[in-house]
Amino acid sequence: MMTVVSAELADTSVGPPRWLASPGKIVVRLLVYGVPTVMILAPLMSFLAYSFLEQKDNIVTGHLTLANYAAFFQSGSYLYVFFGTVKLAFVVATVALFLGYIISYLIWRLEGSTRYLLLLLSALPLVMNYVVKIYAMRSILGFNGFLNSFLMASGIINAPSKLFIFNQTAVMLAMAVIYLPFGILPIFLALERIPQSLLSAAADLGAKPGQIFLTVILPLSLPGSIAGALFVMVIALGDYLTPQMVGGSEGFTFGRAIWSQFGMAFNWPFGAALAVVLLVTVIALIGLASLIARKARLG
Amino acid sequence: MTAALSEEEVVRPNVIQLVGVTKSYRNLNVLKPVDLDIKDGEFLTILGPSGSGKTTILRMIGGFTPPTSGRILLRGADISQVPIFRRPFNTVFQDYALFPHMTVAKNVAYGLRIRRRPAEEIKTKVAAVLETVNLTDKAERYPSELSGGQRQRVALARAIVCEPQVILLDEPLAALDAELRRSMQEFLKDLQRRIRTTFVFITHDQEEAISMSDRIAVMDHGNLIQVGTPQEIYYKPRTEFVAKFFGENNLLPAQPDNNAANILESPLGKHSLPASAKGGGSFLLAIRPESFSIHDGSELRQGQSVCVGRLENVTFLGATTQLSLNVGKAQQTIKVRVPTGQSGNNLAFGDDVPLRWSEADVNVLPRG
Known part of the structure; x- marks a missing residue:
């Protein structure tokens, strides 16, 4: 008797019984699960499926095959481009980490409204059009660009250098500048999460400013900063437009390879296989980043 | 009792002196000029409601914020300009401020490692201090794995291991529940006696202040109102604020008698106006509920008075x-x-009850 009563009480307290969902709840649930499925999962699944399809004489036959993956792993040039791109993205992420850390740290040390103004300014490029930013970089790095003009005017070189445009260095420089804001924000947040009282406590225990940085600020902000840098690496890995516009023929990257399979060679299954390889790499990197970030939180 | 204490006060030298110290942020005076002597080896509590300036005093002693004017002396030497990391004080923070990326042992060792002490010394001292705070078995844990009371003790251990001249405690018990608080109060008091270090303790809790302190400094609105032993503060409040802050004082209005300037008239009768409370206008009398007793008709001693009150209510406590x-x-x-x-069980509502009290227990306060 008692249990019946308590069950009834429990039911009235939470409204209608759980199993009797109202039509509104069903609609909400459909939206919650359905929208991501249709918008994100379905396209992903479709090109995952494509990567296992056979293509003969530019026609997809519909047979399942692993040949697309075999072609990638057996081809020296695709593997070379893949690892070259990973290396490029790694360098871009490292530059974003170093420069981003220095800039974030300096902004973080500021007080009052200046710090948020500067933070806003450093994040401003994020709302600028991506293509515009690439053209801006081209006008700086190009043969007759700002950088060459500046170096010639200051007498360091006599003729315009071709070092800064249409090669891997150009891609690296352009990406590092364009993706720097993606590094600054997470690093600033990592610094901002350090409680002020920890810095007071370190000083109170006799630590000079440099010692506080090395023993408290750096170890507490580094995991978040590395996670931010990995995020930059993920974006850099998939970028095909920047390499195409400032890289020239030398600045060939994996993103461009995928694009050319879809846009020029019309070998969609092979392009899909390359995209899956990139996706797996990116997922691995994101997993690593979240692992580092979680370890930092637990501390 | 009072005589013995004052004798001890003479013997104890000052470890810290605040001389005319003030603090203002822009136009806001957080701290009016404060003079405070902190004696070597004492447990001094700075007591006041929030916003009274008590934490500001602690932060200025610790070097976290500079005074706007005035001087802070350490054994006679001005340390107002000495940077925080060179002051021989250590602070126990309200939120403990333990380093989350270090184990308990590393947290405690931090101050010694920063000062580049030999590894062997660090090891011995950390082990000894962890023993003192009963955390030996938690040495390799991280702060996130500890309870509030344990974190509190790590923060204490981290402060005392550096053997500072003064330990500053910024409301360290505020975040603990009532039971843990009481046991930590006893622990702190006991620890202070054992290591014989000056403690400057901040709290807004009067009972905590009374039970733990050698002396209490009461603050309100940026003013240091009264400094004294818990007994002095409790039985001899100097202002209405102090009288109200410590439990249920009876506060009665009193007017100077029209005929005699040095006689005060109150609902209790006539009182002689003490020399310290000269000046016109009206006064308040503060007298503690336990200072009264029921007059049994026996002969009054010197300085005792009697009055009659009509019984309105009886509460068994x-x-x-x-x-x-x-x-x-x-x-x-x-x-x-x-x-x-x-x-007596024979009291009935409306009865006239004769009360007896000692004039010495009546405090004449200026009416503010």
């Missing part, structure tokens, strides 16, 4: 019983607390 009585022409209500056995 356990060991004591509280009587509410109306006294004087204005039927002013006073509270009287007597041992439960003495109250």
